[in-house]
Amino acid sequence: MHYLFHFLLLILRNFLQLGDMSDKENGPPEGSAWAELKLPDLLFTDTIRELHAAIGKEWDSLQQSACQTAAGRAMWKHVVHDPVAGLLAGETHLKSFYDKINKDRLNNAREISGVILAVRTLWFDSKLEAALSSFNGGEAQVVLLGAGMDARAYRLSCLKESDVFEVDFPEVLQIKTSLLQAAMEPTNEYQHLRMTAKSLTRVAADIREHDWVEKLQKSGFLREKNTVWVLEGILYYLSHSQAMQVLKMIADNCCVTHTVLLADFMNKSSTMLSTSTFHFYSDWPDHLLPTLGFSDVKLSQIGDPDANFGLMHDPLNMFNKLRSLPRSVQTHPDDGTPCRRLYLVQASGSPR
Known part of the structure; x- marks a missing residue:
């Protein structure tokens, strides 16, 4: 029941303040941690694919937010050391979070997702x-x-x-x-x-x-x-x-x-x-x-x-x-x- 992710998205959606600033204020310099999404190779093995497929089919939205939280930690790996966060998050949630972060950066958002x-x-x-x-x-x-x-x-x-x-x-x-x-x-x-x-x-x-x-x-x-x-x-x-x-x-x-x-x-x-x-x-x-x-x-x-x-x-x-x-x-x-x-x-x- 690790579900802060919903709150993060809702509060950012309602209060996002845009300004003339780079993401250096709230994240790493351009071209570093978020320049490219690198998925763990293990995510593409049959065993892991089956497990994450079961999560997608059988878990409700609140249970799946546990994976979304892990995806957030994986995306902020430049400050949060969690080596297995990407594996626990799964491909779908990692890509979704990565897209949100890139959108925020393109808009020069004062608060980057996550x-x-x-x-x-x-x-x-x-x-x-x-x-x-x-x-x-x-x-x-x-x-x-x-x-x-x-x-x-x-x-x-x-x-x-x-x-x-x-x-x-x-x-x-x-x-x-x-x-x-x-x-x-x-x-x-x-x-x-x-x-x-x-x-x-x-x-x-x-x-x-x-x-x-x-x-x-x-x-x-x-x-x-x-x-x-x-x-x-x-x-x-x-x-x-x-x-x-x-x-x-x-x-x-x-x-x-x-x-x-x-x-x-x-x-x-x-x-x-x-x-x-x-x-x-x-x-x-x-x-x-x-x-x-x-x-x-x-x-x-x-x-x-x-x-x-x-x-x-x-x-x-x-x-x-x-x-x-x-x-x-x-x-x-x-x-x-x-x-x-x-x-x-x-x-x-x-x-x-």
Whole structure:
């Protein structure tokens, strides 16, 4: 359930600001990373073609957005190191994302498609590494809820002392596993790919149901062990009651052990982009989470010093324009457009 991609496209479609600038402000110089689309050779083998054909036929639009997210990471490989993103994305999604980026560059767009996704990925990576380093020896559990095509267990060295749990629908995890197994066969281009996490356990569960924590524990999750929970591009697809239930279950762990939550939240205006797709929102997640049991909450917006990564220089970029306004402002005073925000939130708590 890794579905931020829909939000990226909707918000860019509604707010794209065009100007007289090169993509040097929000991406690499002309002729570098996006000059030519190079597809992994493995995508053209019968095994991988069959797997991605099954995704195209059997997965709904929300499940397929896991591949779209992987495609975004593959296209922004100059800043996001994810060697298998292209393989997990598939040819169709890679070509679609590449076309969107080229269109933005031709129009001298201030925001190139996928820049939110790139910043968000880097933010989660950096906060995850910092959280693990705060634990003694870096040993902990990391739970990825709605893991989709996430490959952190194969690309982040900071996970070397951590047990990783990926939670998602069974059909998503099954095909993802098959893709990675095929990639690591001795004759393939990804044969040297190795897991960087101490261990990886995939848990087939729907977090909208009440039994996902039980399934997680049966798979080896230990409540008393330091844990980082990663909720990336997932909360706003849940109903209010479902999202609150998930957050409360995670917050309850603060009473047992050191617990860190990394999540992104839409504000109400953002969910109005598609009321049939987006449901849960919070205009003030930094006020909400302490009521559930988290003692320390830090909130960032795209473009903030810890959510920039050199990709948000232009002051007229729509994200920087929003950052200059108080969060209580619902419509932009310049043009009357809704202030649609995506918050990146780190929360933590412990028994002491």
